[in-house]
Amino acid sequence: MSLHQVTKRYAGQAVVDGLTLALEPGRCHGLLGPNGAGKTTTLRLALGLIVPDAGDIRLLGRPVPREAAAARQRVGVVPQADSLDPDFSVRENLIAYGRYFGLGRREIEARIPALLEFAGLTARAQARVPTLSGGMRRRLALARALVNDPELIILDEPTTGLDPQARHLVWQGLRRLIQQGKTLLLTTHFMEEAERLCDTISIIDHGRIIAAGSPRELIRRHIEPHVVEVYGEGAADWASHARRLCRRCEQAGETLFCYTDDARPLTDALDRRAGVRYLHRPANLEDVFLKLTGRDLRE
Amino acid sequence: MVWRKLAVPSILGNLADPLLYMLGLGYGLGQFLGEVQGVPYLTFLAAGTLAYSVMNSASFETLYSAFSRMHVQKTWDAILNTPLTLADVLLGELAWATSKSVLSGLAILLVIWGLGLYADFGLTLWLLAVVVLTGFAFSGVGLAVNALAPNYDFFMYYFTLFITPMVLLSGVFYPTEALPGWLQTAAQVLPLTHAIALARPLVLGEWPAQAVLHVAALLVCGLAGFYAALVLTRRRLLR
Ligand SMILES: Nc1ncnc2c1ncn2[C@@H]1O[C@H](COP(=O)(O)OP(=O)(O)O)[C@@H](O)[C@H]1O
Ligand SMILES: [Mg+2]
Numbered sequence: 007m008s009l010h011q012v013t014k015r016y017a018g019q020a021v022v023d024g025l026t027l028a029l030e031p032g033r034c035h036g037l038l039g040p041n042g043a044g045k046t047t048t049l050r051l052a053l054g055l056i057v058p059d060a061g062d063i064r065l066l067g068r069p070v071p072r073e074a075a076a077a078r079q080r081v082g083v084v085p086q087a088d089s090l091d092p093d094f095s096v097r098e099n100l101i102a103y104g105r106y107f108g109l110g111r112r113e114i115e116a117r118i119p120a121l122l123e124f125a126g127l128t129a130r131a132q133a134r135v136p137t138l139s140g141g142m143r144r145r146l147a148l149a150r151a152l153v154n155d156p157e158l159i160i161l162d163e164p165t166t167g168l169d170p171q172a173r174h175l176v177w178q179g180l181r182r183l184i185q186q187g188k189t190l191l192l193t194t195h196f197m198e199e200a201e202r203l204c205d206t207i208s209i210i211d212h213g214r215i216i217a218a219g220s221p222r223e224l225i226r227r228h229i230e231p232h233v234v235e236v237y238g239e240g241a242a243d244w245a246s247h248a249r250r251l252c253r254r255c256e257q258a259g260e261t262l263f264c265y266t267d268d269a270r271p272l273t274d275a276l277d278r279r280a281g282v283r284y285l286h287r288p289a290n291l292e293d294v295f296l297k298l299t300g301r302d303l304r305e
Numbered sequence: 306m307v308w309r310k311l312a313v314p315s316i317l318g319n320l321a322d323p324l325l326y327m328l329g330l331g332y333g334l335g336q337f338l339g340e341v342q343g344v345p346y347l348t349f350l351a352a353g354t355l356a357y358s359v360m361n362s363a364s365f366e367t368l369y370s371a372f373s374r375m376h377v378q379k380t381w382d383a384i385l386n387t388p389l390t391l392a393d394v395l396l397g398e399l400a401w402a403t404s405k406s407v408l409s410g411l412a413i414l415l416v417i418w419g420l421g422l423y424a425d426f427g428l429t430l431w432l433l434a435v436v437v438l439t440g441f442a443f444s445g446v447g448l449a450v451n452a453l454a455p456n457y458d459f460f461m462y463y464f465t466l467f468i469t470p471m472v473l474l475s476g477v478f479y480p481t482e483a484l485p486g487w488l489q490t491a492a493q494v495l496p497l498t499h500a501i502a503l504a505r506p507l508v509l510g511e512w513p514a515q516a517v518l519h520v521a522a523l524l525v526c527g528l529a530g531f532y533a534a535l536v537l538t539r540r541r542l543l544r
Contacts, residue, residue, distance in 0.1 A: 016544075055385055056543055075388045083386035089379035106387035154387075 007052055007158060007191065012061030014047055014213075021047050023213035024061070029158070034180070034190040036204035038197070038295060040304040044213035045193040046086060049160055052191075053078060066158060079107060082151030086162040088143045090135045096122070096146055097131045100153055107154040117153060124179060125149035141172025148179055159183060161192040165199060177203060197292040207291070211299045221291050228294045230254065230265040233287050234272050237261050240281040251275060258301055265289065323358035323413065327351065330478070342480060344509060351422045352505035353477030355413045355432065359439045360497055363406035364468060367447025368460045371398050375451070381542070391543060395535055399444050406440035417508065424510025431507050439500040442523040445530025446496070452537035471495045476505070496526045 008028040014021050022044045029035050037045050050056045052065060054074020063070040065077035090099050100121055104114035122128040125145040135143065144164065151159055164180070165173040180203055184190060194200055200207050201221045208218040217224055225231075230253050236244060241262045249255050252266035264272055269286050276284045331347030341349040374380040381394050414432055416422075423429045450463050474488060475481065475497035481489050492498045499519040506513040513519065 053386060075390055078386065079388045081386075085379070085382060085386065087379050087382070089383035091380055091383075092378060103383070103387070106384055106389050108388070 007066065007189075008062075008064045009048070009052060010062040012048075012051060012058045012063060014044075014051055014056065015059050021213050022051060022058075025210070025213060025215060027208060027215065029189055029191060030206070031157075031189050032187050033205040034184050034192070034203050036200040036207040037191065037193040037210055038195065038200050038207055038291075039193070039210035040195065040299050042304055043210045043299075045210060046162055047213075048210070049162055049191070049193065053081070053083065053160070079154065080157045082154065082156035082159040084144075084147050084151045084159070084161040084164050086166070088147045090143060090146060090150070092135045095132050095134050096127055096138070099135065099146060100150055103150045104153040109154065114153065117155075121149040121152060124152065124182070126175065139172070141168050141175060144168060144172065144176055145179065148176065152183075156188070158189045158191065161190065163193055163195070165194070165196065173199075197290065197295055201291045209295060209298055216298050217294070224294050225289050225291060229289045229297055230267055231289050232266050232269040233289050233293060234264040234266065234269050234276070235261055235285045235287070236264065236276065236282055237284065238282040240279070244279070244282060247275070248272065256301070263293075265293070323354050323361065323409075324416065326357075327354040327413070327416075342509070347420075348422045348508065349505075350478065351413075351417050352508040353501055355410055355417065355436065355508075356439055356497055356500040356504050357472060357477050358413050359406045359410040359436050360443045360468070360500070362409040363402050363440045363443035364447045364464070366402035366405050367398060367444050368451055368454070368463065369457065371402070371448065371451050372454060372457065372460070374398075375542075385542075391539055392535060395448060395531065395538060398448060399441075399531055402444035402447065403437065403440040406444065407436050410436035410440065423508050428507045428510055428512070432504060435500060435503045435507065438503075438520060438523045438527075439496075442496050442500070442526040442530070445527035445534070447530070448534035449530045449537065452534045452541060471497045474498070476501045496523060499523050 010026050012025045013023055025044075025048060027037075027048070037048065039045050047056070051058050052063060052070065054063070054065065054071035054077070057071055065074060066080050068074070068077040070077060091102060094102060097118060100118055101111065101114050104117070105111070118131075119128070122131055125142075125148060127142060127146060127149065130138065130142065135146070138146065148161075148164065151161075161180075165176050168176065177199070180190065180192070184203070190203075192199075192203070204221065206218065206220055207224060208215045209224070210216070217228060219227065234252070236248070237260060239260075241260060242257065245255060245257055245262055248262060248264050251272045252264040254265040256263045256265075266272060273284070273286055276282060327347070327350050331350045335346035338346045340346070381391075384394050385391065411433075414429070414436070417429065417432075418426075450460070454460060472478075474484065474492040475495050476492070477497070481492050481498065484492065499522040503513045503516060503519045
C-alpha cells in the first residue's frame with residue numbers, strides 16, 4: 007500500500023495534508039497520532055472509501071479508488087467501531103462476512119475452526135454478539151478481518167477501550183499475524199502498543215507525517231536518552247535549578263520532566279534535596295510523541 | 306446478500322396491524338355500510354389492506370431497519386470494507402425490503418383466499434405481481450428517504466406527512482370517487498393509488514383499467530427512489 011502526496015479536505019480544511027506513506031510487505035506499521043489527527047481518514051482513503059482531493063493511492067498494486075473494490079478482496083479491516091451484526095452468533099458473523107467476499111459457504115466453514123481458535127472464541131461459537139465482552143468482540147472483529155485470508159490487515163485503534171488483559175490478548179493475536187508474514191497497518195494512540203508491535207511508525211498530526219522510522223530510531227533521533235521525572239510540591243520550585251542541569255525541561259502540572267544525555271548531575275542534586283521524589287527512566291516513544299505533538303489536550 | 310431472515314416475529318408484528326384494521330373495520334363498519342361498489346365492505350377493503358400492508362412493511366424495513374444497519378450497527382460500514390460497494394449494499398437492502406414486504410402481502414393474500422374475498426380465483430393470482438411491484442416501489446422510495454434522514458425522528462414526519470395522508474387519499478378505506486375533485490387529482494400522483502387501482506379490480510374479478518399506466522407508475526417510483534437513494538447515500542457516506 008502506498009500513498010503519495012495525498013490530500014483530503016473537509017469544508018476547506020485539509021484533514022489529510024500532502025501525506026506520503028509506503029508500507030513494506032511483511033512488516034507491521036503504526037500510524038500514531040492524537041485524536042483528530044486524520045488517522046481514520048487516511049485509512050478510508052487507502053481503502054478507496056472516500057476520494058482524495060489530490061495525490062496517488064495504491065492498494066496491493068492497484069490504483070485507488072478506481073480498482074479499490076478488487077484490491078479489497080485481499081485486505082482485512084478491523085474498523086474503529088466493531089460493526090458486528092448483533093442479531094447473529096459469532097459463527098454466523100464470520101459466515102456472513104465471508105459471503106461478502108464471494109466465498110462459498112463450505113470454504114468459509116472450513117476456515118471457521120482456525121478463526122475461532124485464533125480469536126479464542128471456540129467455546130463461544132454459538133453465542134450472540136450482545137452477550138460477548140468488549141475484548142471478545144474485538145477479537146471477533148479481528149477474526150472476521152481474516153476470513154478472506156488477507157495479505158494486508160488494516161486495524162483502526164484495535165485496543166482502544168479494552169482492559170489490560172484483553173489488550174494483551176489482542177496483541178498476542180497481532181504478533182501471530184506478524185509471524186505469519188502478514189503486512190499490518192494499525193492506528194493507535196497507545197505508545198506502548200506501537201513500541202511493542204510495530205517495525206516502523208509514522209507520527210501524524212494535522213494530517214501530516216511529522217516523523218517516521220522504527221521506534222528506536224525515533225527515540226534516538228528526536229529525544230535525549232534519559233528522562234528524570236520529578237514529583238512533589240517542591241518540583242515546581244526546583245525547575246529553574248533543573249534547567250541548568252539538563253538539556254530540556256518540561257512542566258506538566260505537578261510533574262517536571264527533565265530530558266538529558268547524562269542523568270547523573272540531576273539525580274545527585276535530587277538525592278541531596280528533601281521534599282521531592284523522582285523517577286529516572288530511559289526515554290520512550292511517548293516522550294517523542296509528546297515532544298512532537300505537544301501536551302495540549304485534543305478533543 | 307445475506308440479511309438473514311429474522312422474519313417471523315417482525316412479520317407477525319407487521320401483519321397484526323393491517324389485519325386487525327381489515328377485519329375490525331370490515332366486519333364492524335361493514336354492518337352499517339352494507340355494500341360498497343356492489344360488494345360487501347370487507348371484500349372492498351381487502352385490496353386496500355393488501356397494498357397498505359405491503360407499503361407499511363417495505364417502509365419500515367427501508368427506514369427504521371436500514372437506518373439502524375447504516376448508523377447504529379454500522380453493518381454498512383463493515384460491508385463497504387469488503388469488495389462490495391455502496392450500490393451492492395443498497396441493492397441488497399432493496400431486495401431484502403421487497404422480499405419482506407412480499408411476505409406480509411402474501412399473508413394478507415392467504416386471508417383473502419381463506420375467507421373467499423374474491424370473485425375469480427385465477428385473477429387473484431395476479432395480485433402476487435402487484436404485491437411485488439408495490440413492495441419494490443415503496444422500498445425504493447423508502448431508501449431515498451433513509452438517505453436524507455438525520456435521525457429516527459425524521460421517519461415520523463415521513464409517516465405522518467406522506468404515508469398517512471396517502472392512505473386516506475388513495476382509496477384504502479373508500480373509493481377515491483368519494484373525494485372532492487381536486488383531491489382525486491392529487492391522489493393520482495400517489496403510488497399507493499396505483500397499487501390499489503391494480504389490486505382492487507383483481508379482487509373484484511375484473512382486469513384493471515389502464516393497467517400499463519399503473520404498473521409503469523409503480524416501476525418509476527421504485528427506480529427513481531432507488532436512483533435517488535444511490536446518489537444521496539453516496540454523497541452522505543463516501544465523501
Ligand atoms: N466526513 C467528514 N466530514 C467532515 N469532517 C470530517 C469527516 N471525517 C472526518 N472529519 C474530520 O477530520 C478530522 C480527522 O478525523 P479522523 O481521521 O477521524 O481522525 P483520527 O482517526 O486521527 O482521530 C477530524 O477533525 C474530523 O472531525
Ligand atoms: Mg480514528
